[in-house]
Every structure is written in C-alpha cells, then in structure tokens.
Amino acid sequence: MSSSSPSPRRVAIVGATGAVGREMVDVLHRRSFPVAELGLFASERSAGRTVETPFGEKTLVAFDVEKVKGYDIVLLAVSGDFAKAHAPAIAAGGALVIDNSSAFRYDDNVPLIVPEINAHAMGDAKLIANPNCTTAIAVVALGPLHKAFGLKRVIVSTYQATSGAGAEGMAELEEQTRNQLDGKPVTNSVFRHPIPFNLIPQIDAFQENGYTKEEMKVTWETRKILEIPDLPVSCTAVRIPTYRAHSEAITVETLTPVTPDAARAALADAPGVVVKDVPADGVYPMPLNATGQFDVEVGRIRTSLIFGDHGLDLFVCGDQLLKGAALNAVQIAELSL
Amino acid sequence: MSSSSPSPRRVAIVGATGAVGREMVDVLHRRSFPVAELGLFASERSAGRTVETPFGEKTLVAFDVEKVKGYDIVLLAVSGDFAKAHAPAIAAGGALVIDNSSAFRYDDNVPLIVPEINAHAMGDAKLIANPNCTTAIAVVALGPLHKAFGLKRVIVSTYQATSGAGAEGMAELEEQTRNQLDGKPVTNSVFRHPIPFNLIPQIDAFQENGYTKEEMKVTWETRKILEIPDLPVSCTAVRIPTYRAHSEAITVETLTPVTPDAARAALADAPGVVVKDVPADGVYPMPLNATGQFDVEVGRIRTSLIFGDHGLDLFVCGDQLLKGAALNAVQIAELSL
Numbered sequence: 001m002s003s004s005s006p007s008p009r010r011v012a013i014v015g016a017t018g019a020v021g022r023e024m025v026d027v028l029h030r031r032s033f034p035v036a037e038l039g040l041f042a043s044e045r046s047a048g049r050t051v052e053t054p055f056g057e058k059t060l061v062a063f064d065v066e067k068v069k070g071y072d073i074v075l076l077a078v079s080g081d082f083a084k085a086h087a088p089a090i091a092a093g094g095a096l097v098i099d100n101s102s103a104f105r106y107d108d109n110v111p112l113i114v115p116e117i118n119a120h121a122m123g124d125a126k127l128i129a130n131p132n133c134t135t136a137i138a139v140v141a142l143g144p145l146h147k148a149f150g151l152k153r154v155i156v157s158t159y160q161a162t163s164g165a166g167a168e169g170m171a172e173l174e175e176q177t178r179n180q181l182d183g184k185p186v187t188n189s190v191f192r193h194p195i196p197f198n199l200i201p202q203i204d205a206f207q208e209n210g211y212t213k214e215e216m217k218v219t220w221e222t223r224k225i226l227e228i229p230d231l232p233v234s235c236t237a238v239r240i241p242t243y244r245a246h247s248e249a250i251t252v253e254t255l256t257p258v259t260p261d262a263a264r265a266a267l268a269d270a271p272g273v274v275v276k277d278v279p280a281d282g283v284y285p286m287p288l289n290a291t292g293q294f295d296v297e298v299g300r301i302r303t304s305l306i307f308g309d310h311g312l313d314l315f316v317c318g319d320q321l322l323k324g325a326a327l328n329a330v331q332i333a334e335l336s337l
Numbered sequence: 338m339s340s341s342s343p344s345p346r347r348v349a350i351v352g353a354t355g356a357v358g359r360e361m362v363d364v365l366h367r368r369s370f371p372v373a374e375l376g377l378f379a380s381e382r383s384a385g386r387t388v389e390t391p392f393g394e395k396t397l398v399a400f401d402v403e404k405v406k407g408y409d410i411v412l413l414a415v416s417g418d419f420a421k422a423h424a425p426a427i428a429a430g431g432a433l434v435i436d437n438s439s440a441f442r443y444d445d446n447v448p449l450i451v452p453e454i455n456a457h458a459m460g461d462a463k464l465i466a467n468p469n470c471t472t473a474i475a476v477v478a479l480g481p482l483h484k485a486f487g488l489k490r491v492i493v494s495t496y497q498a499t500s501g502a503g504a505e506g507m508a509e510l511e512e513q514t515r516n517q518l519d520g521k522p523v524t525n526s527v528f529r530h531p532i533p534f535n536l537i538p539q540i541d542a543f544q545e546n547g548y549t550k551e552e553m554k555v556t557w558e559t560r561k562i563l564e565i566p567d568l569p570v571s572c573t574a575v576r577i578p579t580y581r582a583h584s585e586a587i588t589v590e591t592l593t594p595v596t597p598d599a600a601r602a603a604l605a606d607a608p609g610v611v612v613k614d615v616p617a618d619g620v621y622p623m624p625l626n627a628t629g630q631f632d633v634e635v636g637r638i639r640t641s642l643i644f645g646d647h648g649l650d651l652f653v654c655g656d657q658l659l660k661g662a663a664l665n666a667v668q669i670a671e672l673s674l
Contacts, residue, residue, distance in 0.1 A: 153643050157494030157586040159536055159575065173534075178518055181511065197510075197579050198625040199496055201586075201637055201652045206616045210597060210639030211650075219642060234642035236586040236650060238496065240577050242534050249494040249538075249573040260547060279543045288535040300538055302547030305556060305571035306490050313548075313573060315538045 006337035008036035012068050012095075014086075015077035016040035016051075016060060019167040020100055023326035024075050029054035030294075031330055034337070039071060069093035073333050076100055077325070091126040096336050098128045098329045105129040105221060112224050115331040116272040117143035121227075128332050131225060132217040133324025134158055134237065137246055139225050140323065141298045141316050144270035145263060146226055150255030152310070156218055156235040156248050160203060161287065163244035163320045165190050170243050177241070191239065200239040212237055245287035246324060247317040253307040260301045263312055267298050272323065277301050285317030296323055343674035345373035349405050349432075352414035353377035353388075353397060356504040357437055360663035361412050366391035367631075368667055371674070376408060406430035410670050413437055414662075428463040433673050435465045435666045439550075442466040442558060449561050452668040453609040454480035458564075465669050468562060469554040470661025471495055471574065474583055476562050477660065478635045478653050481607035482600060483563055487592030489647070493555055493572040493585050497540060498624065500581035500657045502527050507580050514578065528576065537576040549574055582624035583661060584654040590644040597638045600649055604635050609660065614638050622654030633660055 011028065015021045021040075028035055038055045047062035061067065065086050068074055073096045076083050080101040087104065091097040104110040104127060111121045112129045117139050122128060131139075138156060145151065162169035168190045177196040180186045186194045193200050203214035211219075211234075218235040267273050276285050277299035285297035296318035304311030318324060348365065352358045358377075365372055375392050384399035398404065402423050405411055411432045413420050417440040424441065428434040441447040441464060448458045449466045454476050459465060468476075475493060482488065499506035505527045514533040517523045523531045530537050540551035548556075548571075555572040604610050613622050614636035622634035633655035641648030655661060 155492055155588055155643055157573070159496070159577065174518065177514060181515055181518070192619050193623060194625060198623055199577065199579065199584055200623060201584070201621050202616065202619065209642075210616065210637070211642070232643045234588065234650060236494070236637065236652060238584075238586065238652075240496065240536065242536065242578070247536055247538070247575075249575065251492055251571065279539065279547065282529050282539065284538050286530060286535055286537060288531060300547070300573065305546075305548070306492055306569045313571060315573060315575075 006034050008034040009072040010037040010070070011035050012039040012041060012071035012074045013077065014041040014063055014068060014074060017042045017046050018077050019163055019170070019321055020325040021077040023321045024077060024329060025053050025055070027322065027326045027330045031334070033330060033333065041068060065089055069095060071095050073098070073336065075329050075333070087127055094126070096126055096128070096333065098130055098332050100130045100325055100329055102132065102217060105131065112221060113332050114139050114225050114328060115335055116140050116270065118225050118227065119335055122332070122335055130325065130329045130332065131221045132214070133164060133320045134160065134214065134246055134248065135218050135221040135225070136324050136328050137296050137316060137318035138218065138248055138250065139222060140270070140272040140296045141250070141267060141314065142222065142252070143226060144266045144273070145252060145254070146228070148262070148266040149258040151226065151228065151231060151252055152255050153253040154222065154231065154233045155251040156233070158235065158237045159240045159247040160237060161242040161244045161246055161320050162195060162239065164203065164239070164246070173241055173243065195239065195241050197241060199241070201236065203237040203239055242287045243291065244319060244321050245290040245317055246320045247285060247287060247315065250314050250316060251304060251306065251311065253311045257309045258312055260303060260312065263301050272296060273298055275299065285315050287317060290317040291319055293319055294322055294327055343371050345371040346409040347374040347407070348372050349376040349378060349408035349411045350414065351378040351400055351405060351411060354379045354383050355414050356500055356507070356658055357662045358414040360658045361414060361666060362390050362392070364659065364663045364667045368671070370667060370670065378405060402426055406432060408432050410435070410673065412666050412670070424464055433463055433465070433670065435467055435669045437467045437662055437666055439469065439554060442468065449558060450669050451476050451562050451665060452672055453477050453607065455562050455564065456672055459669070459672055467662065467666045467669065468558045469551070470501060470657045471497065471551065471583055471585065472555050472558040472562070473661050473665050474633050474653060474655035475555065475585055475587065476559060477607070477609040477633045478604060478651065479559065479589070480563060481603045481610070482589060482591070482649070483565070485599070485603040486595040488563065488565065488568060488589055489592050490590040491559065491568065491570040492588040493570070495572065495574045496577045496584040497574060498579040498581045498583055498657050499532060499576065501540065501576070501583070510578055510580065532576065532578050534578060536578070538573065540574040540576055579624045580628065581656060581658050582627040582654055583657045584622060584624060584652065587651050587653060588641055588643065588648065590648045594646045595649055597640060597649065600638050609633060610635055612636065622652050624654060627654040628656055630656055631659055631664055
C-alpha cells in the first residue's frame with residue numbers, strides 16, 4: 001500500500017456465500033481496504049438474499065461475467081472449473097482477478113503470489129493465483145529461512161482442519177461429533193470417512209505417484225513461490241478433527257549452517273510470522289490460538305537430529321481461511337493499490 | 338509360544354485399575370494366555386474393590402512387594418518412579434517383570450523388546466522393558482523395512498491419541514468436547530492446553546535440545562530395538578483429539594534401493610503388521626479402524642520425493658493401549674512360555 005491514501009476500488013467477490021468468500025468480506029474490512037463498492041456474487045440459488053456485512057447489508061447477485069467485468073478487483077472463491085471458464089474473460093475486461101482455486105497456479109504465465117515472499121513476481125499481471133492453503137502457511141516461514149540459510153530439502157507432515165472442505169466440512173465435524181457423543185450413528189458426506197475423533201490421511205485425489213493432489217500442491221507451489229524449481233519437497237497431508245487452523249511439522253535441510261537462535265531471529269524479522277517458541281512455558285503454535293489470526297505461528301524450532309547443523313525441525317500453525325485463503329487474496333489486492 | 342501346551346502361569350498386574358492395566362487383563366484373555374492365577378494389584382485407595390474380568394470377578398489387592406514376588410510373571414503398569422523402586426526386587430525374587438514405564442528402557446542391562454523385531458535380545462533377563470507406545474507402533478513397520486533395505490535415516494511426525502495420558506486423558510477429551518459443543522467453558526487439567534478441536538505439539542517435558550522426552554524416546558528406543566546405535570531418527574510428537582490409536586507419518590531413507598511394491602511385500606510377510614494400502618478405494622491406516630486391533634496398520638506407501646529410490650513415505654496407525662502398551666507386554670510374557 002502506498003503511503004498516500006489509495007483511491008477506493010470497486011471490489012467483487014464471486015462465491016460470496018462460501019466459507020472463504022465470507023472471510024474475504026471480513027478481511028477487506030479488518031484491513032481497512034479502500035472499498036468504493038462491494039459486489040457479492042453467488043449462485044442463482046442464493047441470488048436476491050440479503051446478508052449483513054461490515055460494509056452494511058448487501059444483496060447477493062447471481063454471477064454474470066459481464067456484470068463482474070465492471071469491477072476493479074475480482075476475488076474468486078469458486079471451483080477450479082468455474083475459474084477456468086470465467087477468470088480469463090474477466091481479466092481481459094480489465095479487472096484484477098485473484099483466483100483462490102488451483103486452476104491457474106501451475107500456469108507459467110500466471111503469478112502465484114504470497115505477498116510476504118514473492119510480491120515482485122506479480123508484475124502487471126491481471127490474473128493472479130492464490131496458493132493452496134497449506135503452502136501459503138508454510139512458505140511465510142520457509143521464505144525467510146530460505147533467504148537466510150538456503151533450503152536444500154523440505155519434509156512436511158500436515159494437521160489440516162475441516163475448514164479446508166468449506167463451511168460444510170466444519171458443520172460435518174460439529175454435527176457428527178455431537179452424534180458420536182450422544183451415541184447416535186455417525187455418518188459422513190463431506191469427508192470420505194467419519195471425522196470425529198478420527199483422522200483421514202487423504203486430502204484430494206490420489207496421483208499416479210501415490211501422493212495426493214493436496215500433497216503435490218505443496219511440492220509444486222512451494223517451488224514456484226520460492227523460485228527454486230527443483231527443490232525436493234515432500235508432504236503427507238492429513239485431515240484432523242479441528243475447525244479452521246492448519247498445523248504443519250516441517251523438517252528442513254539448509255545449504256548453510258543454521259542454529260535455532262539464528263532461525264528465530266530470521267523469522268522474528270519476517271512479515272506475516274509470529275514466533276511462538278517458549279516451549280518451557282507451553283508457548284508453541286496451536287490451532288486454539290492461531291484461529292482468527294492473520295499471522296502464521298512458528299515454533300518448536302530446534303536443530304534437526306537428521307541434518308545436524310544444516311537442518312531444523314519446526315512447527316507452524318495458521319488460519320486456513322485467512323492466510324490460507326482470504327487474507328492472502330486481499331493482500332494480493334493490496335499490492336495493486 | 339512352544340507347540341506343546343505351556344504350563345499355566347501365575348500372573349500379577351500392578352496398576353490394574355489404569356487404562357493400560359485394564360487392557361492387560363483383556364489381552365491376556367483375548368490371546369488365551371495360560372493364566373493359572375491372576376492377581377490385580379492397585380493403590381491402597383482401590384484395594385478391596387471387586388472388578389469384573391474375563392477371568393471372573395477379582396478383588397483388587399493393595400500393592401505389596403512381598404505378595405507380588407510370589408507370581409511367575411509381573412506386568413507393571415505404573416509410574417517410572419514406582420517401577421524404579423520395586424521392579425529390581427521383584428525380579429530378584431524370581432518373577433519375570435515386564436515394565437511399561439521408561440525407567441529401565443535405556444539401561445544397557447535391561448532388554449527393550451518388541452517381540453516381532455528383537456525377541457532374541459530377551460535372553461534370560463528377568464526384567465524386561467516395554468517400549469514407548471509411539472516407538473512400538475513404528476518399529477513393527479520399520480523393522481521389516483530395515484531387514485529388507487537397511488535404514489539410513491528416519492523422520493517421524495506423530496498424531497497421538499489422548500489415551501497416552503491414560504483413562505483421564507480420554508475422559509478429558511470427551512467431557513471437554515461436550516462442553517465446547519454445549520457452549521460451556523472448556524477447561525484442562527490432564528493436558529497442558531484444551532484438547533477439543535485443538536492439537537498440542539508437546540508430549541512430556543522438553544529436553545535441552547528442544548525436543549520433548551516423548552520425541553527423544555522415539556529416537557533412543559528405535560535405535561535400541563533395531564540395534565542401530567547411531568541411526569539418525571527425529572520425531573515431532575503431537576497430541577490430537579482422538580481416543581486411543583496413534584498415527585505416524587514416517588519418511589525413511591534406505592541403504593539399498595526400494596520400491597513401494599517391494600516395501601509392501603516385505604511388510605505383508607511381517608508379523609504384527611497389516612498392510613492397508615489401496616488408496617484409490619480409501620483404504621489406508623486410520624484410528625477409526627486401528628482402535629481395538631492388535632496389528633499395526635501400514636499404508637500410504639510411496640517413493641519419497643526427497644530420497645528418491647532410496648526412500649519411502651508411509652503412514653502407520655496402531656492402538657496405543659494395545660501394541661503401544663498392553664499387547665506388547667503380554668507378547669513379551671508369551672516369549673517366556
């Protein structure tokens with residue numbers, strides 16, 4: 001954001017009734033984004049309904065590509081297929097389109113942006129991809145470590161919240177947990193297996209190499225955002241019965257020697273990160289605290305028992321709907337001010 | 338177990354009212370252990386109370402080292418301090434003592450046994466240590482992989498159930514989850530932080546190197562059981578809101594090339610393991626299925642993106658109270674038959 005007061009923008013959110021869309025409205029307000037006009041677009045089914053927002057009562061409008069083209073900034077919180085079908089036309093109409101789906105993330109011509117890390121890669125593109133939630137949360141910690149020590153290898157195990165499956169995912173966790181506690185039958189429709197008091201080591205579809213698409217997104221997107229095309233990154237992505245903050249156990253091997261203190265110093269100075277690392281006092285990243293927060297919590301920083309003075313173990317936790325989606329999208333929009 | 342019918346043994350369980358002690362009684366029965374007499378020892382507070390068991394109604398007896406000495410086999414499900422104070426005297430009296438605490442695990446003179454992996458190390462010792470639950474579950478999968486391909490490095494991230502903190506841990510999960518769903522205040526006394534819909538990246542106390550004792554147990558005990566004294570093993574141990582099965586995401590680097598098929602073949606032949614690895618059908622290890630089962634589930638087996646053809650990623654899940662504690666202890670007792 002430039003230091004002079006930026007001119008207000010006309011902002012559209014497409015998919016405004018979903019978990020991410022609703023957070024986008026809130027984040028625009030929390031960050032005092034200069035909104036001249038806010039258009040909330042949804043499906044035919046929701047159109048006409050009014051919703052309370054921090055910007056006043058708004059009426060949901062049925063999506064229409066021509067109507068959306070009139071906005072300065074269009075935030076897409078829709079499926080990949082929907083984005084593929086409409087994002088290029090909206091961008092060609094002159095709006096800055098920020099797409100939360102994976103449709104364009106691996107397109108060499110579309111910047112994939114986490115503002116704290118690679119704002120420079122945005123250029124004058126009119127279509128920007130917002131990264132996978134797990135990746136966005138990881139790279140705000142990995143970026144500063146790469147800058148300071150160079151990353152050689154990254155191993156990630158995730159503890160992902162039900163919000164990754166949208167509002168329906170969180171609702172299924174709550175309802176089915178209640179059923180289990182009440183001794184009623186536990187069912188599942190959003191998730192492939194029952195989620196209460198369970199975990200599911202599958203997020204998204206399996207690829208030929210045995211990794212899920214979610215796991216490969218972490219590999220592909222971390223490489224693109226950090227601009228290390230051949231960085232070895234592996235991930236195990238696991239859904240756990242939490243609501244909306246993703247956690248990740250990360251092991252890194254570095255190119256130059258690193259100490260936990262040096263890593264903490266690098267992270268303390270980094271934007272978007274808060275170091276929560278006083279283990280003796282029980283201070284470390286947890287969904288309980290990270291939920292609703294913009295910053296990604298980083299802690300449990302210690303010398304790797306595998307890679308010695310060229311490695312670290314750490315634990316990160318960030319709000320999946322915020323840094324993992326809505327916040328990052330709004331931060332990208334801020335880069336255009 | 339020898340092929341001829343072994344002579345029945347007099348078995349004592351010390352700490353019989355705890356979560357592990359109660360499972361020990363059940364496991365003795367489920368495995369048709371030849372029990373001549375079953376003595377259930379507990380604190381003064383519980384003494385005199387009767388409990389229903391598969392071996393009939395039993396009266397809890399206040400612990401007394403002299404009384405316990407009369408048994409052939411003594412299973413200790415007690416604290417490390419208690420074990421330290423009494424186990425040597427009981428073993429010196431002639432009983433086979435199997436201790437579930439960490440008191441003797443790192444004593445070079447005390448075998449640390451997972452029967453599927455290192456039964457040979459038991460020798461004629463009268464005091465045997467039962468390993469840490471996370472380690473026991475991991476090594477039934479790691480042992481066969483080491484035998485077939487040689488282990489060079491092991492990286493573990495855990496998803497540990499509340500049963501690791503005993504019956505009180507499971508009760509706190511249930512009660513506090515109910516409170517949270519009912520909008521009542523959520524408190525914590527067993528765990529350092531509230532556990533419902535949260536996770537806690539701390540199990541046991543922090544060590545000087547920044548790892549918790551639980552994490553270092555995985556390192557120390559894996560090395561001892563697999564008989565690879567300098568094996569690099571690192572662990573991140575995380576408590577999640579599940580009841581009684583621990584899961585672990587494991588990355589291994591091997592000494593010789595390995596394929597997922599070769600790993601599956603090695604594991605399919607291994608005792609104590611069940612390969613659950615048909616990801617396209619949603620078949621992989623999960624607490625939902627592993628709970629109450631003797632075998633450790635292993636799946637998500639794939640070529641490591643970090644170590645290439647010299648590495649694997651896998652996911653394991655085992656019942657913490659069974660293979661992680663009571664079952665392994667009874668299996669050790671079986672070795673003496």
